[in-house]
Amino acid sequence: MAKARDTYMVIGGCGFLGHHIVQQLLARGDSVCIFDLVQRHFDVPFYSGDITNVDDVSSALRKSGTSCIIHTASPPAGLKNEALYYKVNVEGTKSVIAAAVSTGVRKLVFTSSAGVVFNGADLINVDERLPYPEVPLDAYNDSKAKAEEVVLEANGKDGLLTVALRPAGIFGPGDRQVMAGMYQVYERNQTHFQIGDNTNLFDFTYVGNVAKAHLLAADKLDIPPPAPPLCDTREDALLAEDVPPFTSEEEKLISAPLPFVAATTGKHRIPTSEARPLGPYVELPPNGREIEAAFNDPNEELSGRPAIRTRFDQFSGVSLVMAKLRNTQINPLQVAGQAFFITNGEPCYFWDFARMIWHQLDAHFPGHRKRRDVFKLSKDIGLIAASGAELYGKLVGKEPAFTRFKVSFSCATRWHNIEKARRILDYEPDVGLDEGVQRMVQWCSLMGSIYIPKRIPKKSEPGERHNHHSTPSVFLTPPNTTSQPSIPMDDDPAWFPPQTRSYILSFQFSNWYPIFLKHTIKSTIIRPVPAGFQEYLTSDGIFVPEGAEDNPSDSQLSDDSDDLAETTITYSDANSDFRVKHWAFPDLDQRIRNCIEEYEGIFPKLNFSSPKDAYWVLFNANPLRCTSPSDVYILLKSSDFATHDTDTKNVFSGCIDLAPDEEPPNYELELILRKWYPIERNREVRCFVRNRRLIGISQRDMNYYEFLAEEQTKTKILASVSKFWETEIKDKWDVKDYTIDFLLTRELTKGHIIDFNPYSPRTDSLLFTYKELHSIAQDSHAVPEFRVIPSADHPAAMSNIPVFQHNMVPLEALTLSAGRTVSELEEALKEQIQESMQNGVTHDGKAA
Template structure:
């Protein structure tokens, strides 16, 4: 690059796929690379300290800058002198927060576009997602770019990504800016902090043996280096003159490894490669969905108190049980994309990149206990597992006070609610009149925002109720057809359990349930292996019993 410094910017440059793109751009040796991300400084990982990135940063071939896309002034400053922008920044897709995703994926993307047009940036490549055409209900088989955006998306991440994509495509041609969008499907590879680590956590918690759905749903995965390669293919196509650039610009492209595979087979290959067992027990998605809605609701209530983002959410259940495969013929034709790493090689490289997560390297405890993981590994877990004894005794005191104040007197629902509201009113009033400091201790004043129920939360609660109701109606419809004996047995068993629980009074349930919560999880943490072995044995016998019942049922039906 003698005498001609051409800069490119990679937003979200410390993200998973972006790191691979940065390294590929450095090797590509056409641009100086400006890595933009939220962190105030770049913290290199041990594997990067002696690699190509560290060398490029020290030589000036690459530079790191702190950037918040929500600040247009920062974006303008970072984009100065850039010829190309690879816009890869996005919040964590598992956090279903509309305000967060809209501020980055929509408002931040508009800031990126405005900065590109004002500073006469020549090319903008936007990293989108196949989820922009997924409604969370209907599977996609060999989908192409003619698929429209659905009326309703699976989550806020997908919805705002679609809005950002629309903005980028609309901006094509404005003041000479050429744009296109890349939709990489299910990225995997070395450096991934979501897919492989979450699979290992599930395996160590004994949850990897379950298959959500029938296990036959097809997926298109994309090795991370192929994703980086697709971005460079897009940039080169836009940089070409004449019809090549005209055909490539203003378009969206699905990017995959072009090797569709059953989703659960792919998961099995990773788990087996790391020394864990394959998933084998199938659970229908409609059975798990109500639980997922409850988990999501629990997270919304307890998230502010330290509960981590759960893996079992409604949007994730839909993703795990649907088919999602896409064609890459348009990307092949218009930007010249072809995978450079096969699925088999990609899986091999991925497995080799996680030696510390292999089953044989697992410590006796293997990190957090399963009980802690089940409880969210936050303050709730610390309380029920007696790790924060002060918090545990405080919770017990409150629960005992509730028991003697509301349960023992045999209150009706109305009198119980009135007493709760009376106690809350007295507490709020006294708390309000207390001075800001007592004996040197600062009194945190309650804000109205602590009690405010946002429109978003209200809608989510309503959706959860509606989804559970629809699942129940679907179950009743299936029962009404009279051809699903297994479903009948499951429903009957569930109702029998509920009728058994109905025998107990509220007082008895409270007396049994509350102490059990503080004892059962604690005991499970101490005797994890023994209990797991007993459960696996019971599941094995249950599966055998289920198989025998199905065979007898099918035989009797044939005779009839």
Template sequence: MPHSYLVIGGGGFLGRHVVEQIRARQDGSTIAVFDIASPKEPDADITYHVGDLRKYDDVLQAMKGITAVIHTASPPHVNSSNPPRDLYFSINVDGTKNVIKACQEAGVPILVVTSSGSVISTGEPMVNVDEHTPYPPLAIDVYTESKIGNNSSLMDFTYVGNIAYAHVLAAEKLALSTKSPVGGQAFNLTNGTPVPFWDFASKVWYEYGKDMPKSKKIILSYNASMVIAYISETIYDIKALFWDKATLKEGMTRSRIKQAMSSRYFNIDKARTLLGYEPIVGLEEGIKIGVENYKINNPAT
């Protein structure tokens, strides 16, 4: 069944892949994109709306004639001790409220919203967690991503096209019935193949045409890492007494070490059952696609 899709944040990393997945359906659906800026090279088959999620009238205007909205927009994560909290909340919270309200006013029956697995993170290991996992009483940085590991902790690395594919599946399932079991549900979406961090990093490095020499890999114990992080935090606190925090970059912290050295992967059985989701691009293929794309866009590196 064809839809008139509006992809909010359609100029972003995930949003562009959602647009590609809708196109791949070749079912007669039309595509509109709502974003903060116009693309440098607009596509002829897409209607573009430039606007601000924080402005309700901008959002409502873009909803005209739309039957399905996929909302992927979010500010990028800023690795800073002084993150733009007001910006995050004005877009991720207030902006999303505008989207919901506009869908209701415009009579749009289908809305799919992207979130983050980090919203249920406490800094403790997350082993095969499912959608019943409760939100913690105090949220850590919702944009924090595990970036390193000790190679015994498993992590879920996911090809972006698979996530985009699942968004479109959700929209299609919602269209089948007003009482669809998909309605109001949250879904974990990953490649379903958790691997140790350094195994993944080595594969990326190898695909790039390099080999990761073992002599350059330094493995620190958890306790040693925590001591270094404590020293780093102390240095930052001393600097903060004399300099504006907005000008300082936070270094290694104990919370980041704790998260980085913990397993973090998710159970995707619910998405498989209700959405019919299976990753369409495997991890190895995803690495090849990602590295090739990086080489094309960064020819000098």
């Protein structure tokens, strides 16, 4: 009888690792859905919720019919908020397990971390028998270890089968941590620096290999073990001699020859380093020359040999017997109830990996890197320098970027034995380090995510724009892209009111806000903006003015379940020869801080546009909530939507020409700071008004929401919105044609105005077409129509890839500058880069 296929839910499926897992599931034709905060990558069923809320997870599991959960969501390593780790990793995982049990889910694959056994000491070919450290290294790894324990303890209870995977040093396309720091060093031409002697082997793992391991674990999770656990044979088996002899299946599993990992990934050669098959040594072993000759011989056979074991080996008879005695409920050769290290099987010298990346970058930027001898800083000297940096950080009240932990980390040996995964999961890494690095750098290049700024000439030609980068332009928005939709060629001008400049200006915030002050979010209008502010917004590069930086808020969630974010060390740029234009707006900074204090968080916009296309750039838990002036600047600077308002050509694009004697209306840039308000997308609608008639209402978000499709709900919303428009808007504004974005309360009886937009081709008509709206407007007897996505199968359902998705390159790797030189900004930059993430928590602080 054929085995039933699973339906998968990937928790954190829009993150780095989760993305690749969903891709591989889709590629093999599986049914898959995602549980996360915002869907960014896939046109698959999507559920938004809080993993610490059992009801949220249970509801998604029931609706999707999930039979197998792959749980990848976690905050990244290196955050200050230790409580967040335990809330999300431990309590969140408990909620996932409880929801799985209550809904009858059969399988749970948990993404743990190789760091759960790391206590700062060297790890040399360690296997899964190594216990958790008595004194945890940090809150991240401790919370991961506790979550892993919870997962494994849940195995076999209430029909749930569980397994935990421990990846180490994940990298690859979509990476938002490793590439950022490595590129930063490269861009500054500092690749000749090295801490330690580079004899410490380190595990790095290609993300596609990690995703493959998750699918293998899910597939094999419910396969019976090669022999029954002791509890199924003898309840009184307490001594080694009482353990039954190994079955033929067990013997085959533990003794079958395994091919060298090099057979699948290619011989381990680092393009920029000496190939060292013997590893670090002081004296060459007696057969060392023969080993090196064989390594360099392209004709050398790499045939597998039967395993020869000692009593200390994890698959020796003694070790397996002891494993059976320690846990009589589990056969040590089964998948369920166990943890597995997942790596590339190619431990690499720590700095060799960085040089692999820099070597690949050379192909994209020939001639950029100067050839220099390696400058080696010993670990001891590095620790002394880091101690000074930490002391300085305490004195100035900032977290240092260069710490003793990071020095120790970059000099530590950390590599793991993956024989257990290879034998029991049939795991073999498909992509080696060399190819993986090539793919990662190539992906960054295709995404427009790597860029070397040109030197700024001393004098610019009139009208010429130059890059004013005070920091590396890592992960910039691709050039020559625009987020504003162009006017469709088949739209009939008769469908719209005359698109005059005066008409467009009536929709700038300062014109409508005073009229509807009581019915919208409290806001502060700053007009005029400081001198130079508009030039700053339109200058190339993404950086913040001097004095704008405050302590960053907590980072958001990711699925990057390892601590590789701590590995990259950067240095001051004493030889920087880039001219940097300094920006500073101290008065504006203070006004922003005052608003933040009054409103407890703000969201910025300009005259017309909000920087919603840059929601993923901030490092805090609520992606559009600003808690410092730097947050405001970085949102505006990263947005195509907002900078649209800085150019009158864009503002008045599509307007009818001025009469020969007509003076263009005055247009002045304004900055609006709105009180932060958590908008639940499923209660936001867009209303269309033509000739003072409300003719159409559309749900604003293009996800399918079951409650919206209910007739009772639709009737209630239509009545509430119509009543509000009739009583609070219709006769209080002299504009006849417009659209309104309106947010309903939870009771769906009241609401408030989010924004007004022109009735224009530039405004998205959502579930209508303007031709349909025109027909409704022509019918004097027509009543307003409310349109929603009626089912998950509707053509518009889940097609919620926003028009600004091209901007969603990894700006979590973005460096933050204060308009100073790179040397002056080193510490702030490093902290921000390491705290960057894509997935997050919901707007009320709950984990997604």
